[in-house]
Amino acid sequence: MVNVTYPGVYVDEVSSGVRPLEVASTSTPAFVGVTEMGPEDATRVTSWTEFQRVFGGFISDSFLAQSVFAYFNNGGRQCYILRVVRSDAATASVTVANRAATPVAGIRFAAKSKGSWANYLVLQIEDASADPGNGFKVSVRRQAEAEVIPQNFADTPALETFDNLSCDPASVRFVEAVLARESGLVTARMLDSNKVQKGLYRGGKDPVLPLGDNRSFQINLDGDGFQPVTLPAAAAQADLAGVAQALQTAVKALTKKKASTEKEAFDDFTCAVETVAAAGGSSRLVLRSGTEKAGSSVRIAPALDHDATAQLKLRVSDSVFEDGAAVQRPARATTVQLGDAQKDDIVKDVVPGDDGAADLLPASFGEAFRKLDTVADASLLAVPGEASTEVMNLGTAYCAGRPLKDMFFIGETGRDDQSAAAAAGFRDNLTASSYGALYYPWVKAIDPAGRSREPVLLPPSGFVAGVYARIDAARGVWKAPAGTEATLLGVVGLGREPSDAEHGNLNAKGTCVLRRFPATGMVVFGARTIAGPAEVEWKYIPVRRTAMMLRVSIYNGIQWAVFEPNDEPLWSQLRLNIGSFMTTLFRRGAFQGSSTSEAFYVKCDGDTTTQADIDLGIVNVEVGFAPVKPAEFVVVRISQKAGQASS
Known part of the structure; x- marks a missing residue:
């Protein structure tokens, strides 16, 4: 106004x-099944390359990877992957000793997902680039499935590298947080046995005495801030032990500047003389904070006048300083195999990864479907290769039971149901539902895993999902995903060539048949749901999916009307x-x-x-x-x- x-x-x-x-998405499938690796929550992937990075490659006991490969090759743009894991699967891990004088189990590195895939991950642990005295670097590589790690394995490119990591929980590069946030392969956990030290500052060897007039420097304990320190004149003429005692007394007399700094940092501060046997008996000063915590530290800076750091060999270039968390770092190692390492001075414990041997029952997939409850933009559902009437019944029931009824199940007959009679029997054992379609037969394709020289038999659901996506994009969801334009790309044959009469019988039962025609090759040539007589108005796939699209589009598009004057x-x-x-x-x-x-x-x-x-x-x-x-x-x-x- x-x-x-x-x-x-x-x-x-x-x-x-x-x-x-806006028209709701209609062609984003959720594929459910066993993968080599990856998270157990529904995860969106937008390419075959991304699938390989997150979920691994082809495995012998699952067709999910082959189906996702076929989906993208047939026109799919994005999909969700829901990994199903056997109940007895295990996560690979290795526990590495810390760098204390008497090493103890320090950090446990574990795979981010269950399975034997992680047994071939190899860690390299080095000092950090920016702060080698306190930080560390972890590189992750994956070896081929061989018994022995090559000697030059560290020269191969790393899959992931994380530099300047810290064992201090207050650090922005705290190892647990960084790997949880940035790594797709491993996690880290600091163990309770991994104790911190008092922050220390080791000077260079053989300070130059007497000090003369150069008796001043600046000190910062536990990040409290730099404060000036001036040694008494008598200390200038003393031996190194006397200088150490005078320095300790002077620092203890300081008062902390921050409320968060522990009083013990100053009260229990020590300065001692250390003999370096490796350097021919040379001596040096060792300064220690009075607290034992991850942030415990000692820092020295030159004084503006009468600076003593050069003579005391306390300059940064002469000294080695370690924070309280420095000894918590994992020991240096060129190769530590995640789930298959041998125990030694560095490796304290190993847990092999395992895919598990328990049977995947239909109920396992039914439970997995519930993880899709919060996924609003998936409109298709498939369980490639797990072709059983129980699984399909669970899938169609889940689709029909979603609050918006916004998902459609793409099913397939069993691998052994190659005859038309077997396919008809499979259909007869299904519960009628307009929220699913059944496809027959399985298809033959060049083995994407490269294991077989001959074409292999693959479930059709991944190929069909790609056809849905391709035709939806080109024509709209109201166009039946069938006909001569519904070609199955990448298919070189069918598990069985049905006759016209067999096709007619199966079509009458609501089974979508894949056919080969001379001019077009392999195509989807059926567009019926498995609806029963009570749902005859929903017997066609495009009719059901158009209604789903309208329902979701209108639901999303009129949310603004809630609480408006009625x-x-x-x-x-x-x-x-x-x-x-x-x-x-x-x-x-x-x-x-x-x-x-x-x-x-x-x-x-x-x-x-x-x-x-x-x-x-x-x-x-x-x-x-x-x-x-x-x-x-x-x-x-x-x-x-x-x-x-x-x-």
Whole structure:
């Protein structure tokens, strides 16, 4: 509303009241099954390369990787992967000793996911680049499945490298936090046995005495801040032990500057003389903070006048300083195998990774489906290779039971159900549902794993999901994902070539058959759901999926209406917005009819929303549409026309 205060022309913007609805995603599948590695929560991947990075490659006891490969090759753009893990699977880990004078078990490195894949991960542990006295560096490599790690293995490129790590929980490079946040392969956990030391500062060997007038320096304990220290004149003439005692007394007399600094840092501060046997009996000063904590430290800086750091060999270039967490660092090692290392002075404990041997029962997949409850943008569901009536029944039931009923199951007959009779028997044992489709037979393709020279038999669901995505993008969800344009890319044959008569019988039962035709190759040639007689209006896949798309699109697009005044202005806006959306779809060929009035209707008025509804806070919108159904049977009648006498 414009505030009118002076004579003139005022311009204001007024909303048109139109809130465009967006078409919901219809072709993002969720693939459920066994993978080599990876998280156990639903994870979105947008390419085959990303799948390999997160979930590994092809494995012998699962078809999920092959199906995802086929999905992307057939036009898929993105999908969710839900890894199912056997109950007795184990996570590979290795416990590495710390750097204390008497080493103890310090840090446990573990794989980020269960399975034997991590037994071939190899860690290299080095000093940090920026602060080698306190930090460390971890490189992660993966060897081939061989018994012996090559001697030059450290020269191979690392999969992951993490530099300047710290064992101090207060550090921004704390090893546990960094690996949890940045690594896709390993985690780290500091063990309780890994104790900190008092922060120390070792000077250079053989300080130059007497000090003369150069008796000053600056000291910072536990990050409290630098404070000036001046030794008494008598200390300038003393031997090194006397200088050490005078330095200790002077620092203890200081007062902490920060409330967070522990008083013991100064009260229990020590300075001693250390003999370096390796340097021919040379001596040096060793300064220690009075506290034992990760942030314990001693730092020395030159004084502005009469600086003594050069003579005392306390300059940074002469000295070695370690924070309290320095000894907590894992011991240096060129190769530490994560789940298959031998115990020694460095390796304190090893737990091998294991894929497990327990059977994956249908209930295992049913439980896994529940992890998709919070995934709102997946609209297809497939369990490649786990073809059983129990799994498919669980899948269609889950799709139908979702609050928005926004997911469709792509099923397949069993690998051994190669005959048409077996496929028909498989279909007969399914619970009727319009939220799923059954495909037959399995397909033959060049082995993507490269293990076989001959084409291998693969489940069709990954290929079919790619066809769904390709046709949805090109034509729309209302176009049946079948026909001569629904070619199966990457397929060189079928597990069995059904005859026309067999195809007809299977089609009548609601089984979608894959066929080979001379001009087009292998194609999807069926578009029926496994709906029963009670759901005959939903027997076609595009009709069911169009209704799903409309339901989700309208649901998402009218959220703005919640808590608006429930009266005619709101009703008219709902009619306008939904009607505009439906009109756009009609122009794209989503509905049958020659006009919008024949194609759909939108009602929201006093008839749909009574006063009783208004009192209960309810507004009712009724949307009806005339779906485009596939021309499943094309009948051409040919007759001869009698010849006519020439004139």
